[in-house]
Amino acid sequence: MIRFSHVTKTYEDDWRALSDITCRIYKGEFVFLTGHSGAGKSTFLKMIYMDDRPDTQRGGQITVKFSPTAFYDSKTTKDASIQTLRRYLGVVFQDFKLLSDRNVYENVALALRMVGVRNKEIKLKVFDALALVGITAKRLAMPYTLSGGEQQRVAIARAIVHNPYLLLADEPTGNLDPDNANEVFSIFKEINARGTTVVMATHNPDFYLDSPFRRLSLTQGKLLNRDIF
């Protein structure tokens, strides 16, 4: 599904955030992305959700294939197509990024409204997503009245309400206490068990040690384990 081929990303000040990354992430996998602060985890994820591209000169190539017709290639896909491709994925951040002037239901419904889904279908999908993260009872609450754990569950519901093929999470438990962090991790495992590919950047060894899931480990922009190509 995701293929990095010799991907290098250099920022303006000649800082190499990613250096010659080659790896694959397969459909249905749950993959951890680990590494110290500044190792390149967020940059790696940005390359996948197409917030940024590899260097134009000798930057390598990324392809992300959701279906035969939904296909992203960092070398050829035009900026204008990226919004359409994002409909196939969801992203969750450490700081939730909920809209403060809308209630829980509307935060989750917004992406569906923007692409013209009918109200009746929106309701079904939003209720399904809220149930999966266990927050249906708070659907009319405003984000600022929720705990951090609850806000993150809303953010996850928003990221999966359109049934994405791929869920990307950038340190989703970084702001949560251990109980809420475990809860969020369980939700990600459940989403993966239902068929969505999950890539999760994390600092928390409790999650990835003794886990059956594969781990991609970055250090100073380089991939340590080059096990699968």
Ligand SMILES: Nc1ncnc2c1ncn2[C@@H]1O[C@H](COP(=O)(O)OP(=O)(O)OP(=O)(O)O)[C@@H](O)[C@H]1O
């Ligand atoms: N837009 C940018 N401009 C300049 N440098 C950047 C930019 N984005 C990232 N970097 C640099 O690239 C390197 C990798 O950053 P990145 O955010 O990917 O690390 P990270 O592994 O996510 O770190 P953290 O665990 O702190 O979130 C860092 O040294 C960072 O300062």
Ligand SMILES: [Mg+2]
């Ligand atoms: Mg980061």
